Amino acid sequence: MEKKFILGVDLGATNLRVALFDLGCGIKKKDSFSTVDFRNKEDLIRAIVCGANSIIERSGLERKNILGLGLGVPGPVDVKKGIIHFLPNIPGWRQVRIKKILQERLGMPVSLDNDAKLMCLAEYKLGQARGFKNALCLTLGTGVGGGLVLGGRLYRGADNAAGEIGHIPINGKGPRCNCGGIACLESYIGNHRIMHRAAGVFKRRISLEELSALAKKQNKKALRIWREAAGNLGIALSGVVNLLNLDAIVIGGGVSASGRILFDTVRQTIKRRAMSVQAKRVKVFKTKLGNDAGLIGAAILVKEGRNIL
Amino acid sequence: MEKKFILGVDLGATNLRVALFDLGCGIKKKDSFSTVDFRNKEDLIRAIVCGANSIIERSGLERKNILGLGLGVPGPVDVKKGIIHFLPNIPGWRQVRIKKILQERLGMPVSLDNDAKLMCLAEYKLGQARGFKNALCLTLGTGVGGGLVLGGRLYRGADNAAGEIGHIPINGKGPRCNCGGIACLESYIGNHRIMHRAAGVFKRRISLEELSALAKKQNKKALRIWREAAGNLGIALSGVVNLLNLDAIVIGGGVSASGRILFDTVRQTIKRRAMSVQAKRVKVFKTKLGNDAGLIGAAILVKEGRNIL
Known part of the structure; x- marks a missing residue:
């Protein structure tokens, strides 16, 4: 039997990344392009198409070896219709039928989802949340994104807009x-x-890198800043843990690189503020798949197809 | 074929209520006893047994006509093992194997769940949340309880402790x-x-009744108190709506009797503070089943059995 592969694409506000996966969703080859090099929507679509074709050719493969392409994007999407509603940090994308466009230009099935949901899917299937039926995965960066696995399934909510942990209020005024x-x-x-x-x-x-480095050297000012930030994260997570009685929380993204001070403070805050049963149950992890989580999730989306839509 | 019925029992901190249901989960007969009349756990268990037997006899039925008894209790339970972990507002209940005890004394199958979850189940199956796949039901009383239906199923969380909307922090300090x-x-x-x-x-x-009555007469002080309370509820619900992208929120319990001022303020707060897609989607309702929601949920639990455990 012919060997099959999957393409994963992670469209970020900073980088466009394209990878070739085997059917176990292991990365075989990975390319990265700076997103700002592409001046408009059409440029960016062309870059996805070129990136996909290039990685297929360089791997000595043909179209028929590719099961499909999975695409993660930083914004709200209609997964069934394959439409990007808009991208908050990449101008010019409004109601784009990206699935149809890419399928026509690439001649292969294309699946689409929000990047935070794909990260969560990847951590649940192959990463740190593996084996935990109820998990929240969040990424700390310029924005705070999140995805939920509940009862062993990716939870989307009514409009596929669930997971917005960054937009839980932690104060009445602010x-x-x-x-x-x-x-x-x-x-x-x-x-x-x-x-x-x-x-x-x-x-x-x-x-942020220097601030993390200073904290690791026990600089008091840096530690205080991280403790404040992590304490605020812990407040929001205490509420989520009480509401959802989660098994696991997985934290990734640039801000999570600050290390132990962040994770220790989050764990302590949950222990202090959440209800005893819920606090005892939940485990807080650092991402296992790191920056590749979104890409890997895109590959899983293709592999598992309709089962997870 | 012999006609079958279901018994529903709602054990509250104030009242013990026992009802006979037809298989459509419609109430045929309902009794209520003051819980404080029973001085200890054994008294209360005996009251449940007597209440069940009495309603069967008075209806001219026999044991074989009863499909089973569903019991809702105000505290955390193990639904599979049929154990009450404890009841915060009824002293003397710790790790009580209530399912086994009642089955032995009554000679019929007994199912058990937390009352807030049963209310949510009832509103989803037969009440105001019917047809909405993602719903939060909450009761406002001495405590604030809640239950979640997500993806069309009662969501329990890792320890059956999900739904604690009352314990979402709405401020960092407080x-x-x-x-x-x-x-x-x-x-x-x-x-x-x-x-x-x-x-x-x-x-x-x-x-509380007078405060509600005053608000309905547009008393400014009363309106201000309700607006404050509802505004705080709206803050917590904005976070939940952003996180879960719910279709519906159903509000019941004594405090919800305050009427329009509460519901209007909650809706306005969600509209003002939640994300646009999520705020546009969610509908906020007053309970349809009212005080009977828990009882009806207990009957549904018996009828649907393992499908919803």
Whole structure:
């Protein structure tokens, strides 16, 4: 029998990544392009098509060897119709029938989903949430994205818009969020917010990497900033844990690289604030699949197909 | 064929209620006893047994006409083993194998669940959440209880402890809650808290009923108290709606009798604070089944049996 492969594409606000997978969803080859190089929607679509064709050819494969292409995008989508509603951080995408467009240009089945949901799917099937039937996976970056597996299935909600852990209010009053809400978690722990806070404390510009490095060296100011951020994350997670009685929480994204101080504080906050049964049950992990989680989720989407839509 | 019936029992901190149902889960006969009349656990168990036997006899039925008994209790339970872990508001119940005890004394199958989950089940199957696949049902009383239907199924979480909407923190800092948490929703909108607030504003003791009546007459002080309470509820619900992208929220319990001011304020708060897709989707309803929701849910539990465990 002919050997089959899967293509996974992760369209991010910073990078477009294309990978070739075997049927076990292991990565065979991976390319990355800077998204800002593509000036408009048509450029970006062409880049996906070229990236897919290029990786097939360079691997000595043909179209018939490819089971399908899975695409993760940073915004709300209609998974059944294959439509991107819009992309908050990539201008020019409104109601794009991307599934139809890519299927026509590539001549293979295309599946589409939101990137945070694909990350969650990947951590559940092959990563840190494996074996846990009720899990929240979240990514801490410029925004705070999330996905839920409940009862062993990816949970989408009524409009495929579930998982917005970044937009849980953690105070009655507070800063106005980009989403229009007030005092959303994201407006306390988005990376711009953390860097802004750090600049105030250190009286100079300081990168997230440096702030993490300082915390690892036990710098008191850096530790305080991370403790504040993680404490706020812990407040939101305490509510989620009480509501959903989760088995596992998996945390990824750039901000999670801050290390132990973040995870320890989150765990302590949940232990202190959540109800005893729920707090005792839930385990808080760092992502196992890291930056590849979205790509791997895209491959799983193709492999499992309709079962998970 | 012999006609079959179901027994439903709702064990509350205030009342013990026993009802006879037809197989369509319609109530045929209903009794109510004051729970405080029973001084201890054994008294209360005997009251359930007597109540069940009495309603069977008075209806001219025999044991063989009864499909089973469903029991809802105000606390955490193990539905599979049929054990009550404890009842926060009824002393003396710890790890009680109530299913086994009642089956032996009554000679019929007994099913058990938490009352908030049964209310949610009832509203989903026969009440206001019918036809909505993703719904939260909550009861506002001394405590704030809740149940979730997600993807068309009762969602239990890892330890059957999901649904604790009353213990979502709505502020970083705030009052210590009975559950051990900080600034939980329940410590802002539990009925004791609302009455305490009202006594402060009106400079006298005032009942919840009077406070509702005053609000309906547009009394400004009463309206302000309800608006505050409903606003706090709306904050917690905005987070839940963003996270779960729900179709429906059904609100019951004594506090919900305050009427339009509560519902209008909750709807406005969600519209103002939740994300646009999620806010547009969710509908907020008043309970359709009211005080009978828990009883009806207990009957449904018997009828649907293992399918919903």
